Amino acid sequence: xxxxxxxxxIPDGFLSFTVSIVCWVITVITLSIAISRSNKSLGERQxxxxxxxxxxxxxxxxxxxxxxxxxxGHLLGGALAAITLGPWAGxxxxxxxxxxxxxxxxxxxxxxxxxxxxxxxxxxxxxxxxLYRGVSMGSRTLKLTVAGIAAWLSVMAGALLVSLQLWLSxxxxxQIVIPAMLTVHALIGLGEALITVAALTFIFxxxxxxxxxxxxSSKGSRGWVVAGILISLAVVLLSPLASVNPDGLNRVAADxxxxxxxxxxxxxxxxxxxxxxxSVSLSKIASGAIGLTVVGVIILLLGxxxxxxx
Amino acid sequence: xHFDAFDRYHETESFLHRLDPRVxxxxxxxxxxxxxxxxxxxxxxxxxxxxxxxxxxxxxxxGIGFTFKRSLVALPFAxxxxxILFSMPGKPxxxxxxxxxxxxxxxxxxxxxxxxLIRSWLSVQMAILLVSVARFPDLVHALEHLRVPAILTTIIxxxxxxxxxxxxxxxxxxxARESRSAAAPGQRSGRSVAWRAEVAGHMAGQLxxxxxxxxxxxxxxxLARGYAGHLETINPHELRRRDYLTVxxxxxxxxxxQVVGRL
Numbered sequence: 001x002x003x004x005x006x007x008x009x010i011p012d013g014f015l016s017f018t019v020s021i022v023c024w025v026i027t028v029i030t031l032s033i034a035i036s037r038s039n040k041s042l043g044e045r046q047x048x049x050x051x052x053x054x055x056x057x058x059x060x061x062x063x064x065x066x067x068x069x070x071x072x073g074h075l076l077g078g079a080l081a082a083i084t085l086g087p088w089a090g091x092x093x094x095x096x097x098x099x100x101x102x103x104x105x106x107x108x109x110x111x112x113x114x115x116x117x118x119x120x121x122x123x124x125x126x127x128x129x130x131l132y133r134g135v136s137m138g139s140r141t142l143k144l145t146v147a148g149i150a151a152w153l154s155v156m157a158g159a160l161l162v163s164l165q166l167w168l169s170x171x172x173x174x175q176i177v178i179p180a181m182l183t184v185h186a187l188i189g190l191g192e193a194l195i196t197v198a199a200l201t202f203i204f205x206x207x208x209x210x211x212x213x214x215x216x217s218s219k220g221s222r223g224w225v226v227a228g229i230l231i232s233l234a235v236v237l238l239s240p241l242a243s244v245n246p247d248g249l250n251r252v253a254a255d256x257x258x259x260x261x262x263x264x265x266x267x268x269x270x271x272x273x274x275x276x277x278x279s280v281s282l283s284k285i286a287s288g289a290i291g292l293t294v295v296g297v298i299i300l301l302l303g304x305x306x307x308x309x310x
Numbered sequence: 311x312h313f314d315a316f317d318r319y320h321e322t323e324s325f326l327h328r329l330d331p332r333v334x335x336x337x338x339x340x341x342x343x344x345x346x347x348x349x350x351x352x353x354x355x356x357x358x359x360x361x362x363x364x365x366x367x368x369x370x371x372x373g374i375g376f377t378f379k380r381s382l383v384a385l386p387f388a389x390x391x392x393x394i395l396f397s398m399p400g401k402p403x404x405x406x407x408x409x410x411x412x413x414x415x416x417x418x419x420x421x422x423x424x425x426x427l428i429r430s431w432l433s434v435q436m437a438i439l440l441v442s443v444a445r446f447p448d449l450v451h452a453l454e455h456l457r458v459p460a461i462l463t464t465i466i467x468x469x470x471x472x473x474x475x476x477x478x479x480x481x482x483x484x485x486a487r488e489s490r491s492a493a494a495p496g497q498r499s500g501r502s503v504a505w506r507a508e509v510a511g512h513m514a515g516q517l518x519x520x521x522x523x524x525x526x527x528x529x530x531x532x533l534a535r536g537y538a539g540h541l542e543t544i545n546p547h548e549l550r551r552r553d554y555l556t557v558x559x560x561x562x563x564x565x566x567x568q569v570v571g572r573l
Contacts, residue, residue, distance in 0.1 A: 011387050012437070013430025017346045035459050044539045045529055047461060051468020052476075052525035058469060059476035060517055063483070065503075065510040075514060084518060096465040104318060104446060104470075106383055106437050109430075111342045171426060172390055173397040180390075191507055198511020199518060207519055 008076070008158055008185075009101065009116055012109025016169035023165065024114030030122050031095060034088040041088075050089055054096040057081050061097075065191075075195045076158070078124025079132075079151040083200065084211055087129040087220045094121030119161045123231060124154035130228010133220050140204060144197050150228070151196035155189035156182065157235045160242075178242045316473055318441040324371035326443040330553045331452035337560045338440040342433040344564040348571040350425040355571030359432050362563065366436070370443050377435035377442075391426050395419045446470055451543050460540070467541050472528070479520055483513045 015023075038046075057077040064074040077097075082090035098117050102108040108116040131150035135142050159181040166172040203211055326334070341362070348355050367374050400418030441449070447467065454463040487509065529537075 011383075011430050012342050012433035013345065013426055013428075014387060014391060015346075017343075020346065031462075032459075035461055038461060047464050047539070048468055048529045048532065049522075049525045051465045052472050052521050052528060054465050054469040055472040055476045056518060056521035058473055059480045059521075060514045062477065062480050063510050063513050063517070065506040074510075080514070080518075092462060092465055096462060096469050099462075099466055100469055100473075103437075103449065104316065104441055106380075106434050106441075109342065109433060110339060110437055111346055111433070166390060170422070171394060173393040176393045176397075177390060194504060194507035195511040195514055198508040199515035202512045202515025203518060206515075207522075210519075210522065 008120060008162055009098075009108030010112045010119075010162060010165070011106075012111050014109075014169065014171050015112045015115055015165055016171075017111075019165050019169045020111050020115060023112070023118050027114040027117045027122065031091065031117075034091045037088045038092060046089070050085070050093055051096075053081070053085055053089075054093040054100075057093060057097050058100065063195075065195075074191065076120060076124065076155060076192055078120060078158075079128030079147065079154045079192070080196050080199060082125040082128035083132050083147055083196075084203070087125055087224055090125040090129065091122055094125060097121070115161075115165050119158040119165075123157045123161060126224070127154040127157055127228050127231050127235075129220060130224045130226070131232065132228075133222070134225040134228065144200055144204075147200055148193040148197040150232075152186075152189040152193040153232050153235060155185050155192045156239065157231060159185035160235055160239055163242075174242065178239070182239055316470075316477075317446060318438070319445050320372055320442045322371050324369060324443070326366065326370040326439075328552075329443075329556060330547060330549050331444045331448040332455050332547070332549070333553045333557055334440055334444050335449065335452050335456060336557055338436050340561060340564055341436045344567055345429045345433050347568060348425075348429070351421045352425075352571035354573075355567045356425075356428050356432070358567050358570060362567075363432060363435055363439075366439055370439060372439075372442060377438045380438055381431055381435045383434060388427055388430070391423060394426070395423050398422060445545075447543065448545055448547075451545075451547060455547065464541060472524075475524070476517065476521055479517055480513075483516060487513065 057080075060075050060077055060080070062074070078090070078094055081093050084090075085093060095117050098108060098121050099113065102110060102113050102116065128147075128150045131146050131153070132143065135146045138146075160178070163172070163174075163177045163181045166177055167174045200211065341359070345359060348359075363377070364374055367376050370376065395415050396413050396419060398416050398419035400416035402414045403417055403420060405414035444452075447470070450463050450467045450470070453466075454460060
């Protein structure tokens with residue numbers, strides 16, 4: 001088997017329209033920043049490099065090691081991509097990997113690709129790079145330790161996001177999906193951490209110039225440290241909270257209008273009923289306006305991305 | 311490894327194959343979007359969508375059951391939705407006792423669970439059909455036409471182009487590991503799980519260096535062949551009348567599905 005599906009790739013049909021679109025908007029905004037930053041800092045030479053590196057991440061995911069009982073561990077690669085390529089390039093590379101997995105292998109859907117990119121390509125890179133950048137002046141041991149922790153956390157963050165998206169879509173129950181996903185991925189994350197640290201050790205020993213003090217990956221701004229720590233904190237705080245007190249989160253989501261107590265209809269924007277607006281006709285207009293705004297923002301951002309390129 | 315080892319394209323002559331790749335992408339996305347928008351339990355509309363899918367299969371000359379064979383890839387994920395069977399408030403249909411828990415399946419939960427599975431099953435089949443009737447480089451080119459930023463489509467094109475080379479590297483690394491991991495019968499080879507993970511990590515590091523150095527050679531080879539920062543295609547991509555007509559017709563049909571689904 002040349003390609004076997006990986007966990008954490010959500011197929012089409014499992015996320016509601018609203019959740020899919022919200023995730024796409026976040027992903028498109030982040031990616032358009034990544035593209036404009038990359039276009040500024042990257043030479044023409046860098047694009048083929050990123051392409052081959054995307055193939056590298058794809059191929060590395062095939063390397064597995066036996067764990068126990070016929071299961072095997074393997075890499076997702078978000079943290080490794082972030083540390084070796086830098087944050088923006090890492091995000092673009094991970095996006096390309098997830099896009100090909102979805103398009104070519106149907107591993108992950110198309111409408112939900114925004115969510116998949118967000119979970120596996122953006123958040124993992126932000127955590128991986130942010131934490132690593134925080135200690136980039138430290139000793140090698142410290143860097144490797146932090147890289148391992150970041151790799152583990154990045155997998156946990158992805159799993160937590162998948163759980164939350166499934167819950168907000170009314171596909172899974174929070175009380176069950178969060179403990180289940182987090183337990184499984186706590187183990188998967190250990191494999192991720194071990195492989196990431198070992199790979200970095202190997203690169204440090206053979207080509208320290210590639211990830212050392214003056215490499216492109218060490219030049220990201222300090223803002224990444226803040227972003228990485230904030231997202232990590234959110235994961236660390238939210239996971240136990242969601243496991244212990246799911247009712248609290250349920251109430252918050254209901255208050256925000258994401259879920260209604262009974263999901264009898266899950267059309268666009270939850271059956272055209274926007275909370276806070278009692279009149280049905282008014283809320284239909286509001287839903288339409290929100291939808292149009294979302295589409296407008298996407299088009300605007302894509303246009304910006306194109307302009308930045310040329 | 312052969313260069314198209316990863317390709318899912320099926321070479322044949324058909325109406326779908328002749329369409330512009332942009333049209334194929336738009337139709338696929340519109341179909342998946344339509345499935346996501348149909349409310350739970352819209353059985354008639356789901357049925358129509360399935361007939362539409364069968365029609366598309368037929369028009370691809372690949373056989374009416376072509377996508378069905380590979381359509382179960384998303385099924386393991388259904389496990390994650392199974393809790394919805396028991397958790398929706400509604401009329402209890404059946405209940406059973408398992409270990410220490412009591413499970414009650416409600417009508418609302420069953421309706422939602424089956425709807426999710428149908429949406430997923432229909433969507434994944436259309437996605438399979440898309441890559442079966444369009445060459446991947448053409449698809450990437452179509453994405454570029456559809457305003458996906460050029461830097462992303464270029465990375466994707468390179469990823470596709472070099473995937474088989476690096477997959478070969480991976481297989482070489484794995485073969486080397488296997489040949490060093492001989493074990494006496496009844497005994498396991500290798501040490502602890504952490505040690506095995508470390509070996510896998512060293513392989514990943516090795517692969518990183520080989521890829522990095524190869525990307526340099528790739529770039530120089532491409533420059534020598536006239537690369538100017540943009541990947542060209544010799545396949546003409548122009549929208550003809552049948553392309554416009556197909557898109558218009560499909561969007562109309564999908565609109566009808568939506569109306570039927572909400573009756």
